Amino acid sequence: MNKILITLLCSGLCLSAAADIKRGQEVFKINCANCHGDKGQGLVGSNLTDKEVLHGSSKAEIEKVIKKGVLAKAMPAWDGILTAPQISDTADYIKSIMGKNLENGFMKVQSTVDSFPRGSLEKPYLIRTYMPVNGLSDDLFPNHGKGKEAPKYNHKSGKENPKKMIKPIAGLPATITVNFGSKLSYTFDTLECRLLYTWKGDFLNMTKYWGEGTGGSRKSFGYIPEIMGDVQFKTSGPHPFKGPVKFKGYKKEAGIPVLLYSVAELELSLKIKPGEEGEAIAEYRSNADKALSLNLPPNALAQSGKTENGKLSLSAEEAKHFTISYKGAN
Numbered sequence: 195m196n197k198i199l200i201t202l203l204c205s206g207l208c209l210s211a212a213a214d215i216k217r218g219q220e221v222f223k224i225n226c227a228n229c230h231g232d233k234g235q236g237l238v239g240s241n242l243t244d245k246e247v248l249h250g251s252s253k254a255e256i257e258k259v260i261k262k263g264v265l266a267k268a269m270p271a272w273d274g275i276l277t278a279p280q281i282s283d284t285a286d287y288i289k290s291i292m293g294k295n296l297e298n299g300f301m302k303v304q305s306t307v308d309s310f311p312r313g314s315l316e317k318p319y320l321i322r323t324y325m326p327v328n329g330l331s332d333d334l335f336p337n338h339g340k341g342k343e344a345p346k347y348n349h350k351s352g353k354e355n356p357k358k359m360i361k362p363i364a365g366l367p368a369t370i371t372v373n374f375g376s377k378l379s380y381t382f383d384t385l386e387c388r389l390l391y392t393w394k395g396d397f398l399n400m401t402k403y404w405g406e407g408t409g410g411s412r413k414s415f416g417y418i419p420e421i422m423g424d425v426q427f428k429t430s431g432p433h434p435f436k437g438p439v440k441f442k443g444y445k446k447e448a449g450i451p452v453l454l455y456s457v458a459e460l461e462l463s464l465k466i467k468p469g470e471e472g473e474a475i476a477e478y479r480s481n482a483d484k485a486l487s488l489n490l491p492p493n494a495l496a497q498s499g500k501t502e503n504g505k506l507s508l509s510a511e512e513a514k515h516f517t518i519s520y521k522g523a524n
């Protein structure tokens with residue numbers, strides 16, 4: 195009798211715990227996967243499944259880091275964006291994936307709280323960050339999940355206010371942005387696997403991102419840094435390559451970042467460097483074993499193959515290693 199009761203009780207509880215995890219997973223997919231990877235394996239955000247747990251593994255500690263964020267390390271604060279039940283469910287989901295040790299092929303980077311970070315030609319500076327859309331068309335972002343509006347949550351009263359809806363953060367959440375000093379900066383979108391834009395001059399003003407830095411509390415939710423230089427190249431039109439894209443991580447070759455991704459069966463690596471005129475010289479390597487045709491945006495010039503009507507045709511040999519330079523519009 196008792197046993198039946200316990201079994202019934204447990205199945206009820208276990209079912210509801212499973213439901214929490216499932217709801218948490220949905221919240222995670224929409225708001226967190228951009229940075230932490232679809233399974234929490236880490237992308238521009240840390241791996242949530244490995245041994246390295248920085249902020250504690252109890253549910254209370256996980257909830258706290260979700261609420262407050264780690265502002266100095268580009269983990270946003272979600273208090274006021276997500277509701278308390280959403281944060282609780284997401285913490286349950288994270289607990290359920292902890293210790294799975296999923297692989298992500300990512301190299302570790304150092305974060306900074308410098309509001310005006312800077313790199314140089316010899317030692318480019320790479321940051322994983324939100325970036326402004328910079329006037330680019332929505333059509334370029336088919337892989338970006340659209341965050342949902344959520345009612346504002348008041349943590350003193352513990353109630354939601356459906357009259358006050360908070361918009362998801364407006365910006366590109368998962369970019370890799372690199373600065374080579376005043377000659378060139380570029381933003382690469384890891385969700386679309388695409389070079390989005392380049393600029394010359396100063397790099398970024400991160401003040402909004404790090405807030406005023408007083409005791410980790412912030413006055414606004416403006417996570418998007420400001421571009422400080424003159425925008426040169428902006429992409430447009432169809433994606434250069436055909437097929438589903440997947441960002442694999444990056445490595446450095448003599449200090450220069452090399453971005454790794456695949457498009458369908460094609461494995462690509464992309465190394466971008468500044469040219470003489472401040473153009474971005476993009477060196478692609480691939481495992482292509484047949485001829486390749488790709489779409490070039492305006493102001494892109496391929497150094498091999500044949501370009502006609504915005505399409506570049508490369509022979510199987512050329513497709514293994516080719517270079518495209520991206521110039522400003524003027």
Ligand code: HEC
Pocket residue numbers: 221222225226227228229230238239240242246247248249250256259260264267268269270272276284285288323324367
């Ligand atoms: C803009 C990228 C970004 C987004 C979006 C983001 N995170 Fe993070 N998150 C990070 C980074 C970077 C860290 C590592 C912080 C550090 O090094 O201390 C982190 C750390 C964490 C940690 C702590 C891990 C540990 O080792 O203790 C948790 C938990 C977490 N995030 C959960 C979430 C959840 C849940 C969401 C969505 C509601 C989310 N994150 C959205 C970037 C992000």
